[in-house]
Amino acid sequence: MRDINLPLPVARAVLRPIFRVTLNQRAPWRMQRLLLEVGSAAQLVPSGTTIDRIRLGGRPTERITATSTPTGAVLYLHGGGYAVGSPATHRSLAARLAHETGSTVYVPDYRLAPEHPFPAALDDAEAAFLELVDTGYRPDQIALSGDSAGGGLSLATAQRLIARHGHTPAALGLIAPWTDPNEISKRDSDLVINRRWSRACAAAYLGGGDSSDPGYAPLTGELVGLPPTYVQVDVDELLHGQCGDLVAALRAAGVRVQFTESKGLWHVAQLQAALVAPAAAALSELAAFLREAIQSADIRDLG
Known part of the structure; x- marks a missing residue:
């Protein structure tokens, strides 16, 4: 399938009403998830993508490959305010x-709030990583x-893995990470999310x-001892300051950090990488960072 390169103003005009209705x-919560x-x-x-449905850490999981000889692993944890989202919404x-x-x-498919509040999602992510280690991956792969x-x-998850198990992942790749749900944004909304919805998610x-x-x-x-970390955010996002x-x-x-600030995109525009070229470029930058970190672990192993 070929990508579609929509002009940014067109993409924003199409997406704004969709997100206003969906993340409301x-x-x-069940209606938001369905939408x-x-x-x-x-x-x-x-x-050329292969998608297998397995169980990992006790949860349904999509295992996605694009080559017959993959190198290492990426454990990807989808967004959605801890209350919506799934492997399907983030499959592309x-x-x-x-x-x-x-x-x-x-x-x-980690457990979602409010049915399963903190620390259910964290427990599931920890269990998934530990099972990958049990199946033969080294933590730095x-x-x-x-x-x-x-x-x-x-x-x-990285903090818990280091503190409880002595496992340091190869890298952290973070797209507009929400790392302090206690903080209330001074802005009311961006193209995707708004303050009232985010406060409802935080409480749930x-x-x-x-x-x-x-x-x-x-x-x-604790941030000391974390692996190399990539952070991307758009300057117009609610989460830009955080x-x-x-x-x-x-x-x-x-911690070694690569920080990229885009201008003209929106919150997790990488989800629309197949539709918007600048979003695809941002996702490629993340992929290059992760690829280098994982391959470096393999090179150290050869040495």
Whole structure:
């Protein structure tokens, strides 16, 4: 299938009403999930992609490959405010990562709030990574990646893996990561998300938990010792300021960081990489970062 290169103004005009209807705090969570699943059909999967449905860490998972000899793995944690989203909504993005990294990409269907509040998603992500290690991957052959809430979950998972198991992933690839749900944006909305919806997601995910727990707000957790980290965000996003704070904190902790700020895209525009060329370029940049980190682990093994 060939990509479609929509002009950015056209793409924004088409997407704005879709997101306003879909990510709406007045709609039941199940309705939001259904609308996202239906909309994901427009996000094309590259030809030559193999998708297997397996179980990983006790959860349904899509295993996505694009080569007969994949190198390493990417554990991809989808976004959606911890309350919506699934492997299906992120299949196009994950498939492109599989093609461009040459790795097997695993996308677990982790448990969602409010039915399963914190730390259910974190427990599922931890279990998925540990099972990949049990099946033969070394921790430094597995990159953790995710967008929005999935980016925050990736950071929290890396922190837990290091603290509890001594496992340091190959890299962290974070697209507009939501790393502190306690923080309230000064802006009301961007093209994709709005403050009221994000506050509803934060409350659903927290449930009766402790908002000061660094597993819930990993920006406040231990950053020293994290692997090389990629962060991408658009300058017009609600999360732009928080991403800048994360990058500054990571650098202060001695973590190697690649930080990219786009202008004219939107929150997790990489989901529309098959429709918008600048979004595809942003996703390719992430893939190159992850590919280098995973391949470096293999080269060290040969040495």
